[in-house]
Amino acid sequence: MSTTIRVRTTSAGTARVRTGRSGRRQWIGWLFIAPFGIVFLAFLVAPLAYAFGLSLFTQKLATGTSFDGLANYAQAFTDPLFLGGVAFVLLFSVVLIPVQMAVSLAAALVLDSLTTRLANFSRLMIFVPYAVPAVIGALMWGFLYSPQFGPLTDLFSVFHQTAPNILSSRNVFGGLINVVNWQWAGYYMIIIYAALRGIDSSIYEAAEIDGANSWQIAIRVKVPMVASALVLILVFALIGTFQFFTEPKILTAASNGAITPSFTPNIYAYTQAFSYTQFNYASALSFALGAVVFIAVYIFLFATRKKGRIL
Amino acid sequence: MADFPSDTPQFQQALANQAGSKAFEYSLANRTDITIDTANAAWQKVLTFWQKMVDEKLVGTTGQQTTDYTAGLGGGKYATMIAPSWEPGHLTGNGFAPGKGSPWRVAPLPQWSAGDDAQVNWGGSTYTVTTQSKHPKLAAEVAINLFAHETPTTIGAHFPQHVPTQSQKWFAPAKDPFFAFQQANKEVWIPASSGYKGTVYSPFQQFYYAQVTTAMIAVAAGKPVGAALEKLQSTTVAYAEGQGFQVKK
Numbered sequence: 001m002s003t004t005i006r007v008r009t010t011s012a013g014t015a016r017v018r019t020g021r022s023g024r025r026q027w028i029g030w031l032f033i034a035p036f037g038i039v040f041l042a043f044l045v046a047p048l049a050y051a052f053g054l055s056l057f058t059q060k061l062a063t064g065t066s067f068d069g070l071a072n073y074a075q076a077f078t079d080p081l082f083l084g085g086v087a088f089v090l091l092f093s094v095v096l097i098p099v100q101m102a103v104s105l106a107a108a109l110v111l112d113s114l115t116t117r118l119a120n121f122s123r124l125m126i127f128v129p130y131a132v133p134a135v136i137g138a139l140m141w142g143f144l145y146s147p148q149f150g151p152l153t154d155l156f157s158v159f160h161q162t163a164p165n166i167l168s169s170r171n172v173f174g175g176l177i178n179v180v181n182w183q184w185a186g187y188y189m190i191i192i193y194a195a196l197r198g199i200d201s202s203i204y205e206a207a208e209i210d211g212a213n214s215w216q217i218a219i220r221v222k223v224p225m226v227a228s229a230l231v232l233i234l235v236f237a238l239i240g241t242f243q244f245f246t247e248p249k250i251l252t253a254a255s256n257g258a259i260t261p262s263f264t265p266n267i268y269a270y271t272q273a274f275s276y277t278q279f280n281y282a283s284a285l286s287f288a289l290g291a292v293v294f295i296a297v298y299i300f301l302f303a304t305r306k307k308g309r310i311l
Numbered sequence: 312m313a314d315f316p317s318d319t320p321q322f323q324q325a326l327a328n329q330a331g332s333k334a335f336e337y338s339l340a341n342r343t344d345i346t347i348d349t350a351n352a353a354w355q356k357v358l359t360f361w362q363k364m365v366d367e368k369l370v371g372t373t374g375q376q377t378t379d380y381t382a383g384l385g386g387g388k389y390a391t392m393i394a395p396s397w398e399p400g401h402l403t404g405n406g407f408a409p410g411k412g413s414p415w416r417v418a419p420l421p422q423w424s425a426g427d428d429a430q431v432n433w434g435g436s437t438y439t440v441t442t443q444s445k446h447p448k449l450a451a452e453v454a455i456n457l458f459a460h461e462t463p464t465t466i467g468a469h470f471p472q473h474v475p476t477q478s479q480k481w482f483a484p485a486k487d488p489f490f491a492f493q494q495a496n497k498e499v500w501i502p503a504s505s506g507y508k509g510t511v512y513s514p515f516q517q518f519y520y521a522q523v524t525t526a527m528i529a530v531a532a533g534k535p536v537g538a539a540l541e542k543l544q545s546t547t548v549a550y551a552e553g554q555g556f557q558v559k560k
Contacts, residue, residue, distance in 0.1 A: 049486070062343040063555035099541075148379040169528050256374025257317035257524040275517045299408050 072284030320523035
């Protein structure tokens with residue numbers, strides 16, 4: 001009897017110790033993530049909550065501020081200027097992303113098949129524009145596009161032609177496609193290149209034994225094997241283009257009004273907040289844009305779910 | 312010869328005002344009522360006139376907020392420039408040397424009919440004390456005292472914001488080095504200042520300027536002036552109504 005009792009006591013004791021220790025362990029876990037948690041709450045969750053709160057009020061110049069629930073959102077999705085901006089970024093993605101993918105994929109495939117020192121140098125050079133801050137890049141292109149200072153005027157005068165004004169309202173679309181492509185193609189090229197380097201070379205050997213030439217290897221073997229990297233790039237590019245801001249904002253001053261204050265949704269939100277002092281509406285626009293991006297990316301990932309392995 | 316920009320709505324607005332445009336009627340006594348008439352005959356007259364000159368390539372269509380325009384001014388691309396009195400300050404800051412060799416002279420604003428004296432305001436800046444100030448009265452006094460004692464050397468961007476300065480003895484005969492020592496104050500600026508009757512701006516001027524910019528792009532591209540002005544009117548009215556104003560058209 002005494003033995004049994006002793007055993008019981010021991011097991012009960014052990015159990016108690018275990019609960020105590022694991023409780024403390026949990027507590028310590030929270031302690032470890034506390035610095036991150038505080039920063040996360042203070043600098044991400046709180047501002048978002050504050051902005052969302054702002055977006056529920058309407059502030060009118062004539063009648064002042066009032067709580068109107070989702071009225072700002074209703075306004076945003078019927079505001080022709082906001083919808084025009086959304087349509088612009090959609091069209092911009094449709095044109096930009098295929099161009100960007102083609103350029104970066106081609107560059108990566110070429111560099112992957114070369115092993116000379118020139119290839120290493122070219123890889124660095126193609127990547128360099130990404131290292132240039134977006135603001136500096138946009139300024140630089142602003143000067144290159146300038147009819148007065150840019151090289152286009154000289155180039156066209158050789159053939160006795162007048163250079164087009166790239167920042168006019170008709171040409172600004174193409175001008176921006178070029179700037180963004182220049183900036184990002186190198187970065188995407190590196191992502192694809194890294195994925196290509198990860199492919200086991202015995203696969204190429206097998207393809208060669210099967211009689212595939214290098215063109216066929218590139219199209220039939222390499223491209224499908226880096227498909228997940230391509231999906232990743234697409235998502236990056238899609239999110240980036242929806243938040244298009246820096247380049248058009250910088251080039252606004254040089255565009256003679258062609259880049260309007262509602263050119264992209266982000267510029268429109270910025271204008272509403274800091275030019276028209278409509279902070280509430282600007283918050284609503286930002287959240288509305290967030291919703292549009294989320295839906296677009298979700299649809300996209302859903303459509304490519306079979307190929308996507310990274311996301 | 313000159314320039315018709317799309318990015319400087321203040322310029323066209325001033326020209327329209329000179330032709331008699333009264334785009335807005337607004338009074339702080341009745342903050343929720345506004346009258347908007349931006350598709351008026353004066354706007355129509357000014358824009359039709361300038362569009363013809365753009366068509367005939369008599370004037371350029373470079374944006375005036377650009378380095379291209381400033382470089383064009385220096386490079387002799389333009390014979391004239393319609394600008395406010397602070398422009399010399401701006402140009403001097405961009406490296407245009409004042410003095411005997413300066414090619415610039417100033418003349419009064421041309422009028423639509425001989426004998427008229429319609430003077431207008433393109434805008435500029437002013438010093439204000441905002442409501443956040445804990446001591447608005449003291450802050451205003453500091454601002455006044457900073458700018459009340461202007462002399463030929465401390466004068467800011469060319470024309471004094473401080474009206475009493477205009478009546479000081481040295482002011483009228485002063486010779487302006489930017490205009491190769493022309494007596495600009497006496498000949499042009501003082502009559503312009505005294506002939507100015509004031510302008511009514513809207514409470515949402517930034518928004519309005521953006522819409523004027525859009526209209527100017529259309530006009531510079533040769534599109535019908537009437538349609539551009541109708542659109543300017545309708546977007547401005549819609550915005551005002553959205554902001555809770557009772558709009559009279």
